[in-house]
Amino acid sequence: MTPPFPLRVVAVSGGLQRPSRAATLAEHLSDLIAAKIPCQRHLIELGQLAPQLAGTVRRSQLPDTVERELAAVEQADVLVVATPVYRGSYTGLFKHFFDFIDQDALVDMPVLLAATGGSERHALMIDHQLRPLFSFFQARTLPLGVYATDRDFAGDSLRNDDLIQRARLAVERALPVLDLTCHARTRATGNVAAA
Structure with missing residues (x-):
C-alpha cells in the first residue's frame, strides 16, 4: 500500500562550486531513496547560498531565500547530507548553515x-566529524555513510561500481528506519487531517 503522504527528503550539499561532486552524490542517494519509498525531494546547494549566508551571525538577519532553505531542513522527514572534506572536516559554510538550525528541529x-x-585518507571524516555534529542535534544517523573520491566520478555521475554498490547498500540498510518514518508521518498527518 502506497502511503498517502510522501516523505520529504531534503539533501544538503556543502559543495562550494557548481558542478559539485557533493551535490552529485547527494542527488544519487536521494534518487536511490525515491526508488524505494514515495518521496518529495529537495536539494540545497550551499555554494549557491554563500553570498547571502556568509558573514551573517543571527538567523533574523538572513534573507528569505536562506530562511526557506533552513525551514526545509527543519521540516524534512529525512536528510541526506554530503560535503567535500576540507582540512579534515566539513566545509566551514556547511557548519555555518547548520549553526542556524534550531537545536531541537532534527531530533530523531x-x-x-x-x-x-x-583521496581515501579522509574516509573516516564521516564518523569523526559528521556523525558527532548530527549526534549533537539528536538526529538518527543512518548506519552506513558513503565516501567518494574524485576518481569515483565521471562528469556529473558516479562511475565506480564499488561506490555505486556502497550507496545502494547504505540506502537498503536505511530502509527499516525510513519505513518507520514513513508510517509515523502517515499517522501524524492522518491524525491532523482527522482533527
Whole structure:
C-alpha cells in the first residue's frame, strides 16, 4: 500500500562550486531513496547560498531565500547530507548553515551521511566529524555513510561500481528506519487531517 503522504527528503550539499561532486552524490542517494519509498525531494546547494549566508551571525538577519532553505531542513522527514572534506572536516559554510538550525528541529530525524574527498585518507571524516555534529542535534544517523573520491566520478555521475554498490547498500540498510518514518508521518498527518 502506497502511503498517502510522501516523505520529504531534503539533501544538503556543502559543495562550494557548481558542478559539485557533493551535490552529485547527494542527488544519487536521494534518487536511490525515491526508488524505494514515495518521496518529495529537495536539494540545497550551499555554494549557491554563500553570498547571502556568509558573514551573517543571527538567523533574523538572513534573507528569505536562506530562511526557506533552513525551514526545509527543519521540516524534512529525512536528510541526506554530503560535503567535500576540507582540512579534515566539513566545509566551514556547511557548519555555518547548520549553526542556524534550531537545536531541537532534527531530533530523531534520519540522516544519511556522505562526503567527497581527494583521496581515501579522509574516509573516516564521516564518523569523526559528521556523525558527532548530527549526534549533537539528536538526529538518527543512518548506519552506513558513503565516501567518494574524485576518481569515483565521471562528469556529473558516479562511475565506480564499488561506490555505486556502497550507496545502494547504505540506502537498503536505511530502509527499516525510513519505513518507520514513513508510517509515523502517515499517522501524524492522518491524525491532523482527522482533527
